[in-house]
Amino acid sequence: MPKQNADEIFKEFKEHSISEFFRRNSQMLGYSGKVRSLTTIIHEYVTNSLDACEEADILPEIRVEIRELGENKYSVLVSDNGPGIPSKLAGKALATVLAGTKFHRYKQQRGQQGIGAAGCTLFSKITSGKSVHIAAGTSREKYECDITIDIKSNKPLIENMGELQGEVSGTAIRADFGDVKYENSDHGVYEYIKRTALSNPHITITLLAPDGKESTFPRATSELPKKAREIKPHPLGVTTNDVLEFAHRSEAKKSSQFLLETFSRMSPGKIEETKSIVKDLDLEQNPHSITWDTAEKLVSAFKQIKWMVPEMDSLSEIGEKQIEVAMKNILNPSFASVTARKPKVFRGGIPFVVEAGIAYGGNSGKPKEAPKGEGEAEMQISEGNVLRFANKVPLLFDASNCAITEAVKGMDWKRYSIANFDEEPISVFVNVSSVYVPYSGVGKQAISQEEEIIGEIKLAVQDCARSLQRHLSGIRNQNLRESRYKAIMIYVKQLSGDLAEITGAKREELEKSLKKLVEERYLLNPEGASASPAEEKAEGVEDAPSGQ
Numbered sequence: 208m209p210k211q212n213a214d215e216i217f218k219e220f221k222e223h224s225i226s227e228f229f230r231r232n233s234q235m236l237g238y239s240g241k242v243r244s245l246t247t248i249i250h251e252y253v254t255n256s257l258d259a260c261e262e263a264d265i266l267p268e269i270r271v272e273i274r275e276l277g278e279n280k281y282s283v284l285v286s287d288n289g290p291g292i293p294s295k296l297a298g299k300a301l302a303t304v305l306a307g308t309k310f311h312r313y314k315q316q317r318g319q320q321g322i323g324a325a326g327c328t329l330f331s332k333i334t335s336g337k338s339v340h341i342a343a344g345t346s347r348e349k350y351e352c353d354i355t356i357d358i359k360s361n362k363p364l365i366e367n368m369g370e371l372q373g374e375v376s377g378t379a380i381r382a383d384f385g386d387v388k389y390e391n392s393d394h395g396v397y398e399y400i401k402r403t404a405l406s407n408p409h410i411t412i413t414l415l416a417p418d419g420k421e422s423t424f425p426r427a428t429s430e431l432p433k434k435a436r437e438i439k440p441h442p443l444g445v446t447t448n449d450v451l452e453f454a455h456r457s458e459a460k461k462s463s464q465f466l467l468e469t470f471s472r473m474s475p476g477k478i479e480e481t482k483s484i485v486k487d488l489d490l491e492q493n494p495h496s497i498t499w500d501t502a503e504k505l506v507s508a509f510k511q512i513k514w515m516v517p518e519m520d521s522l523s524e525i526g527e528k529q530i531e532v533a534m535k536n537i538l539n540p541s542f543a544s545v546t547a548r549k550p551k552v553f554r555g556g557i558p559f560v561v562e563a564g565i566a567y568g569g570n571s572g573k574p575k576e577a578p579k580g581e582g583e584a585e586m587q588i589s590e591g592n593v594l595r596f597a598n599k600v601p602l603l604f605d606a607s608n609c610a611i612t613e614a615v616k617g618m619d620w621k622r623y624s625i626a627n628f629d630e631e632p633i634s635v636f637v638n639v640s641s642v643y644v645p646y647s648g649v650g651k652q653a654i655s656q657e658e659e660i661i662g663e664i665k666l667a668v669q670d671c672a673r674s675l676q677r678h679l680s681g682i683r684n685q686n687l688r689e690s691r692y693k694a695i696m697i698y699v700k701q702l703s704g705d706l707a708e709i710t711g712a713k714r715e716e717l718e719k720s721l722k723k724l725v726e727e728r729y730l731l732n733p734e735g736a737s738a739s740p741a742e743e744k745a746e747g748v749e750d751a752p753s754g755q
């Protein structure tokens with residue numbers, strides 16, 4: 208059999224660009240399934256708008272418009288009142304995979320890798336053949352242009368650049384997509400936007416759906432969330448690869464300086480301790496010469512040293528009050544309870560914090576409309592009443608792999624007076640915040656099942672569930688009393704008539720005193736009784752979203 212030699216085989220040897228890679232593996236970016244793909248697109252644009260507004264201290268106002276162009280073809284417009292994108296960088300921002308302002312920041316943000324926006328441009332190109340249109344206004348300029356991505360080179364192609372007149376501030380991106388579908392389900396855009404409003408009570412967000420229905424979720428508070436602070440990584444939270452990357456990127460002249468500048472809780476004393484364990488570490492040497500072997504030894508030495516706990520103020524939580532206001536604003540429940548845990552660490556050195564809330568009654572529970580799936584596997588798992596969030600971003604897919612699902616579904620809900628968790632009007636809200644959220648897949652839709660994280664989620668949800676249980680048993684006792692009262696009152700009329708005949712006393716008076724007696728015994732115990740939803744609703748909270 209004639210064999211090909213290496214030269215012949217390697218004639219075909221080619222290099223591919225990163226966008227070529229994602230063109231072939233778009234499912235890695237969340238583009239799998241028509242409904243999920245559309246939700247991914249909205250997620251990417253909306254999170255970028257939120258990140259940008261947050262950075263610029265602007266109360267976000269976001270508008271999402273989706274129009275149907277044909278079967279499985281839609282046009283999407285997302286606009287915000289953020290700082291805008293300078294025209295010089297628009298191409299890179301929207302059409303270069305792995306380009307962005309948020310790289311290498313050890314800071315809690317929604318975006319991180321510079322894949323989102325360019326991923327949308329790429330997906331638009333490969334499913335519609337069209338460019339993406341951007342109109343933006345910064346403090347210096349107002350412009351519009353069409354941008355697409357040259358897949359071979361991972362470079363932007365810009366056309367029709369022009370100046371814009373009038374009031375333009377912020378960013379508006381319009382793009383066409385094929386292979387997507389708008390659907391009202393647990394996994395659809397409406398649900399995504401509703402949950403984004405739940406976890407970001409300071410935003411106003413509007414959705415114009417393909418059927419022309421417009422829904423606005425008005426902000427429930429004008430308080431901007433606490434800004435996340437950039438921190439240095441803790442020695443216990445890094446891998447060999449991290450250390451090597453930090454070392455090779457470092458501008459420090461000596462390795463000792465590199466250690467001091469790079470890691471939190473590092474001190475001259477700790478450097479000495481490290482050196483005493485990693486004998487071949489040359490503190491005088493340039494950090495660029497640190498090898499994989501040394502980096503590995505450093506990581507293992509870090510594990511033997513006693514460190515102060517990581518800085519916790521890098522975290523930006525939603526806030527107990529804010530969650531409560533948001534739940535009341537959107538779910539209009541008859542009962543709500545929220546618990547925020549104190550920050551903890553996982554894997555030894557990565558800070559995280561869990562917030563949880565339970566809403567009961569009103570619009571809590573599974574969405575009324577049953578999901579009409581398109582056969583995607585995750586469609587079968589209804590997670591309508593577990594609202595999962597990571598860094599305030601709703602997680603709509605891969606529920607079965609998620610630490611939040613594991614913790615919530617693993618609880619014995621009967622102990623909290625919830626006989627049938629899936630069917631009752633209960634919504635459980637969980638937000639996990641961290642500089643480094645450990646996602647269990649590239650789609651970033653599930654939190655990996657780290658023991659410490661599951662433990663904290665359980666404690667937070669259990670705390671809310673105990674309050675719910677007290678509330679429910681209060682109602683139950685009240686209901687019991689009420690039904691006894693009603694049963695006895697049937698006889699009061701009869702009895703007072705009979706007694707009046709026997710004793711000659713006045714019937715009305717007998718009835719009055721008997722009634723009073725029964726009331727005292729079985730009713731009028733307002734403590735523990737439920738207030739009506741309207742009474743419990745926070746003051747000053749605007750009404751539930753219009754249009755739905």
Ligand SMILES: Nc1ncnc2c1ncn2[C@@H]1O[C@H](COP(=O)(O)OP(=O)(O)O)[C@@H](O)[C@H]1O
Pocket residue numbers: 251255256259287289290291292300301306307308309310317318319320321322323324325326378
């Ligand atoms: N709406 C927006 N307003 C301002 N800047 C934006 C907006 N959308 C995207 N950008 C910029 O484009 C960059 C790339 O976005 P993206 O590809 O989603 O990556 P990432 O969000 O991970 O940084 C962002 O880092 C940001 O600088």
Ligand SMILES: [Mg+2]
Pocket residue numbers: 251254255317318319321322323324
């Ligand atoms: Mg992004």
